[in-house]
Amino acid sequence: MTEKNDFALQQFLPYMLNQAAEASSLGFQQAYKERYGMLRTEWRVLFHLGLYGRMRAQDIVARASIHKTKVSRAVQRLEDRRFLKRERDEEDRRREHLELTAAGLKAYKDLYAIASKYEAQLTEGLTAQELSELRRLLAVLEQNGRKRLKT
Amino acid sequence: MTEKNDFALQQFLPYMLNQAAEASSLGFQQAYKERYGMLRTEWRVLFHLGLYGRMRAQDIVARASIHKTKVSRAVQRLEDRRFLKRERDEEDRRREHLELTAAGLKAYKDLYAIASKYEAQLTEGLTAQELSELRRLLAVLEQNGRKRLKT
DNA sequence: CGCTAATAGTTGAATTTGTAACTAACAACG
């Protein structure tokens, strides 16, 4: 059955990336899930607001390439838990500005510290050079992936 | 709002990995989705059987770290489409052996060729050294992620 | 203005996934 073995599943990058992404998210997922009952999109929105401050849903959509319905629902849930507040833009009433509340900022800082520590454990054994090389290569792949390749 | 900027979201590895994984899967996903109406777990199961031949669901679970309910459902769907057949193990009647049908093998070969070509496009601009380094680093991260780190 | 198109964000329904409980078959050990 095994034919040309220049290609193995374990070497196929979309596969490897997914495995690595899934495995490396497990630990952090546990933190935001157990401590705050958050979903993946929710911590991401929280972090966007925590790191970059007040912005609109659309900004998050663009920056993170998350679909707008996911962002919409994440924002809703974060608002329900009083982690963020919305403010309608009076210049253009379609828009709304998002901002963390004190509670949201607190949660963000807590998770930030955890993420920081978690990242360190995750990369244990790798040198600074390896890490920056890794980040560079990942960015290239993401880039290449997004410019819609023909299959 | 932006505080210590030693940590940026775009540099957080679980985040980066996820972004890269998602982006780099887009093109291939389009292929298996449009051509065969498959889901992610389904092409994976198909590839496992195509590359390594007859095996049990449990083998796929172990090899790919996919949850058994996902495998169970993927196998069911692949069987419905006549891409694989099951055979009960008469030594131990709890087990069943999975094998691709001719149609399944054909689909596998087709997707294999696409994956191969797609991978090449995805990695355009990277040297062989960079690629093998990338693969090595991804494997390390996956390893580190799976040994349940404390958060 | 008044019509058509575009943008921001939401919602509902269908699909997919996750969790836990389940069935069936075998193993181990008294």
Next chain:
DNA sequence: CGTTGTTAGTTACAAATTCAACTATTAGCG
């Protein structure tokens, strides 16, 4: 053998995601 535990795989139900359609508002342009 018979009770208890384990393993393979499935299923039911809840939760999350996707996709398309929707509302509301603004923009463009005759």
